[in-house]
Amino acid sequence: MRRADDLLDTVARRLARQQQRLTTGRTGVVQALAASDRPLTLPEILAARPDLAQSSAYRNLVVLEQAGVVRRIVTGDEFARYELAEDLTGHHHHLVCTSCGRIEDLPASDGIERSVAAAAALAARRRGFRTAHHRLDLVGTCADCA
């Protein structure tokens, strides 16, 4: 686990790269995401930082996403979910519960990474598609909903 100050320093640097500052609100959003082991919805972020206005949260998430700090995930109908970029947290996949909508993180495994890389190489050769990264979701029922 990366130390909290290191994380905020990195975030500040990436924001600075885009002529953006690390403000109180943005720090709050990042800390909320860093404290969670799963992607959070906007209401969840607001619940963790009740002082932050909804519109500011949305705006900050946009800025953080452009700075490469946050990643936005859209799965179903409800709210979008947000997590820290993978180079800050480590590469992982998601367990998506179709019953309650909850998403949990799942650390990546070597076997999958190798297979996916092979598939990506094949797609590149056959279709000229250049793969930047991948997303893998296991969809099913979580322990609570079973």
Place this chain on the structure above:
Amino acid sequence: MRRADDLLDTVARRLARQQQRLTTGRTGVVQALAASDRPLTLPEILAARPDLAQSSAYRNLVVLEQAGVVRRIVTGDEFARYELAEDLTGHHHHLVCTSCGRIEDLPASDGIERSVAAAAALAARRRGFRTAHHRLDLVGTCADCA
């Protein structure tokens, strides 16, 4: 490739299971999706069936999704995308172009399927998560946008 009549028969059966009928509009939606080698947005479906009202298309897609005929895909901000259920078309993954938003189908490979199955088994053992299926997207740049 499954014959067109077989497909519609199957669709009709699944709809009947939910006390729903295979109407002209629903047939049109299914044919539009079946004719494509990639998931379609609602505007694309409407373009293929100009006689169908937008609200009817949405309603039919909901019914078809509940009947297990159609699958809804949400990737980014724009429109959702729709494709036929995998048991009608075969299991596949997606190439997602971040530049133009286009999504192409990519046949599944044995290597990936084995690795994913292993990961699913691990998640089940460790977290009690029961995996029904999975989604794999390769995200990058398509040949046209390169």
Place this chain on the structure above:
DNA sequence: CTCAGTGCAAAGGATTTGCATGCCG
């Protein structure tokens, strides 16, 4: 003093829904 970030409230846009009509069984 200046400018970016903030909060509030109003707007935007994909999707959903109410209601009257028409068609299929």
Place this chain on the structure above:
DNA sequence: CGGCATGCAAATCCTTTGCACTGAG
């Protein structure tokens, strides 16, 4: 005939945006 799918238009709801204010440098 009866009920369900359809069209149109109005409503929803997450998200974005306009605008005035405030705090940091």
